[in-house]
Amino acid sequence: MRATIMFGAGDVRIENIPDPHIIEPTDAVVVVSRACICGSDLWPYKGQEEFPETGRRMGHEAIGIVEAVGSEVRTMKAGDLVVMPFAFSDGSCIFCKQGQHTSCIHGGFFGIYGNDGAQAEALRVPQADGTLFVLPIGKDDRLMPSLLTLSDVMGTGHHAAVTAKVRPGTKVAVVGDGAVGLCGVIAAKRLGAEQIIILGRHADRIALAKEFGATNVVSERGDEAIERVRQLTGGYGVHSVLECVGLEQSMLTAISIARPGGAVGRVGVPQNEMMPGSLPAFYNNISVSGGPAPVRAYIDELLPDILEGRIEPGKVFDRTVDLDGVPDGYRAMDQRQSIKVMVEP
Numbered sequence: 001m002r003a004t005i006m007f008g009a010g011d012v013r014i015e016n017i018p019d020p021h022i023i024e025p026t027d028a029v030v031v032v033s034r035a036c037i038c039g040s041d042l043w044p045y046k047g048q049e050e051f052p053e054t055g056r057r058m059g060h061e062a063i064g065i066v067e068a069v070g071s072e073v074r075t076m077k078a079g080d081l082v083v084m085p086f087a088f089s090d091g092s093c094i095f096c097k098q099g100q101h102t103s104c105i106h107g108g109f110f111g112i113y114g115n116d117g118a119q120a121e122a123l124r125v126p127q128a129d130g131t132l133f134v135l136p137i138g139k140d141d142r143l144m145p146s147l148l149t150l151s152d153v154m155g156t157g158h159h160a161a162v163t164a165k166v167r168p169g170t171k172v173a174v175v176g177d178g179a180v181g182l183c184g185v186i187a188a189k190r191l192g193a194e195q196i197i198i199l200g201r202h203a204d205r206i207a208l209a210k211e212f213g214a215t216n217v218v219s220e221r222g223d224e225a226i227e228r229v230r231q232l233t234g235g236y237g238v239h240s241v242l243e244c245v246g247l248e249q250s251m252l253t254a255i256s257i258a259r260p261g262g263a264v265g266r267v268g269v270p271q272n273e274m275m276p277g278s279l280p281a282f283y284n285n286i287s288v289s290g291g292p293a294p295v296r297a298y299i300d301e302l303l304p305d306i307l308e309g310r311i312e313p314g315k316v317f318d319r320t321v322d323l324d325g326v327p328d329g330y331r332a333m334d335q336r337q338s339i340k341v342m343v344e345p
């Protein structure tokens with residue numbers, strides 16, 4: 001079968017590799033219907049990490065059809081349509097039981113450390129019962145893009161909103177206008193935010209943020225952005241900040257625009273060891289929370305809103321490619337010509 005392999009910075013290739021098969025009795029093999037390229041795939045693409053000599057399988061978001069299951073898999077069968085969260089988890093350990101699936105003691109992440117990737121025709125999914133979510137519908141082309149976001153970006157935007165303590169009537173800011181930030185806008189609105197300020201500067205992304213429920217746009221950066229948000233919030237800043245970038249500057253801005261007693265929910269993978277903004281966070285009693293989103297825990301809650309058309313996060317996909325188009329999809333996202341690329345293998 002064919003799969004996406006990254007061999008080094010900017011070097012993405014489609015290669016022929018052996019078909020996946022069941023290794024552990026808890027495995028499933030899934031044939032990928034839709035996958036996508038993630039903003040986090042761009043960090044290795046930009047050359048900020050070491051690669052194994054044989055390259056790295058890429059992709060951690062997918063919807064697909066179960067092709068085979070191991071002897072201990074109970075909750076699905078061949079032919080089922082499933083969503084695959086970006087992390088695998090057993091669904092039964094102490095951390096899964098508290099909804100912290102990305103900390104599963106038998107868990108791991110797709111597309112890294114030798115685990116299969118989803119930008120491929122098929123892949124092996126460990127801990128199938130705890131990981132895969134069987135969808136209660138057949139393949140529906142209209143809904144597929146939005147259902148695919150349950151594997152990462154919609155669940156991650158929701159996690160940012162939950163950890164930033166968004167509640168009905170609150171003022172919210174979203175730092176970052178990538179696919180996760182845009183889904184964060186959907187999540188904040190869904191949880192009842194009264195005001196949603198998006199910090200971003202790309203016209204197409206801003207337009208989508210407004211469609212999703214953003215009430216204000218701040219395109220300035222640094223101190224000017226902080227000043228603008230204060231002006232928009234009666235001088236005090238917002239109750240909740242969704243930090244969806246992960247850079248030093250974005251985190252400092254996030255902490256600086258939270259009002260005293262407010263909260264920052266961060267889901268952008270930090271690119272620095274040290275957390276900026278320690279002093280303003282301390283003096284303003286700001287809670288800083290967040291991390292890798294346990295998206296598996298959120299599917300139950302978010303799925304009905306997608307099936308019944310109340311939210312349409314699939315609109316973040318503005319380009320679709322086949323496997324041969326994946327290398328160009330990386331280039332387009334890296335050059336910000338595309339918000340998020342969907343892959344139809």
Ligand SMILES: [Zn+2]
Nearest residue numbers: 090093096104
């Ligand atoms: Zn677990």
